[in-house]
Amino acid sequence: GQNIDQPTEMTATEGAIVQINCTYQTSGFNGLFWYQQHAGEAPTFLSYNVLDGLEEKGRFSSFLSRSKGYSYLLLKELQMKDSASYLCAVNSGYSTLTFGKGTMLLVSP
Amino acid sequence: DTEVTQTPKHLVMGMTNKKSLKCEQHMGHRAMYWYKQKAKKPPELMFVYSYEKLSINESVPSRFSPECPNSSLLNLHLHALQPEDSALYLCASSQSARDYGYTFGSGTRLTVV
Numbered sequence: 001g002q003n004i005d006q007p008t009e010m011t012a013t014e015g016a017i018v019q020i021n022c023t024y025q026t027s028g029f030n031g032l033f034w035y036q037q038h039a040g041e042a043p044t045f046l047s048y049n050v051l052d053g054l055e056e057k058g059r060f061s062s063f064l065s066r067s068k069g070y071s072y073l074l075l076k077e078l079q080m081k082d083s084a085s086y087l088c089a090v091n092s093g094y095s096t097l098t099f100g101k102g103t104m105l106l107v108s109p
Numbered sequence: 110d111t112e113v114t115q116t117p118k119h120l121v122m123g124m125t126n127k128k129s130l131k132c133e134q135h136m137g138h139r140a141m142y143w144y145k146q147k148a149k150k151p152p153e154l155m156f157v158y159s160y161e162k163l164s165i166n167e168s169v170p171s172r173f174s175p176e177c178p179n180s181s182l183l184n185l186h187l188h189a190l191q192p193e194d195s196a197l198y199l200c201a202s203s204q205s206a207r208d209y210g211y212t213f214g215s216g217t218r219l220t221v222v
Contacts, residue, residue, distance in 0.1 A: 033211075042199055042213040043152065087151055096165065097142075097211060099151035 002026045004100035006088050011106045012078050020073045020103045022088030030091040034062050034073045037085045037102070046086075047073065075105075083107045111136060115200050115214035123222055124190060130217045132183040132200030141183040142211070143175060144199040152199055158183060159205070190221045 003025045012018040024032070031050040035043035049055055049064035049071060061074040075082055088100040113134045122128050132141065140159050144152035157165035158177040166175075172194075174186040183200055200214040 040197070040218070042215045044213070045211065089151075096154055096157070098154075101151050102149075104149075 002090070002092055002098045004088055004090060004098060006086075006100045006103045008101065009104045009106070011108065014078055014080060014107055014109050016078050017074065017076050018078060018105065020075075020086050020088075020105070022071045022073070022100060024069050024071070024088070024090050024100075026090050026092040026098065028093035029066065030093055032062075032064055032071050033089040033091070033097065034060075034071075035087040035089060035099075037087060039085075043087055078107050080107050080109070111212070113200055113202055113212050113214035115198075115217050117217060118215065119218045119220075121220045121222060122187065122190065124192075126190075127186070127188045129187065130185040130198055130200075130219075132185075132214055133181055134202045134212070135181055136202065136212065137180075137204075138202035138212070139180060139205050140203045141177065142201040142203075143183070143185055144201060146197045146199055146216075148196075156185075187219075190219075192221050195220045 006022045033048050034046040036046050037043040047055055047062035049062050052064055054063045059076045064071045083106050085102040085104050087102045089097050091097050116131045142157050143155040145155050146152045154167050155169045156175045161177045172189050176184040197216045197218055199216045201211045203211050
């Protein structure tokens, strides 16, 4: 089966740094994705990791350790508009992208 | 064109109605997907089309009927739905079924009354 765990909610202050963790146990692995989703809107692609290590893209970075089944999304210089749900998703093989339950991030002034 | 377009954006239908959701992309992607998302839940895969052929049906009830008329279009035909089918229906596409880089449409908010 597929199991993807991430915290349900997190809070942080504007300008701070926040790390959202994701652990996974899947029958196969063909990459891990992070998506951002604002309420009532479609998910938007943030990052993709298939090899171990850190991928940096502006204020967002994503890390993967395949041996530990672990990833994190790091958001720097938080802005109010970063308040959203952050979805960790694993491509476990042929086409299927399995999503975690999402982490609701609330950024306060 | 780097978008997936879904219509309508909102739909209210009765339990005896027949309606269709439409999805269109012109990125040359050969894999297209339907996901269902309930409030505060992650998207759940319903169907996968690869090269216009249905490759995955995640045990979806027959009141949902997908159709892929060509490589750019994906439909979801709805008939005799139940109130619990009310959700956000998301269409996505990718270059191939083994490819990452899903592009999601903005979704259709469906309410069954």
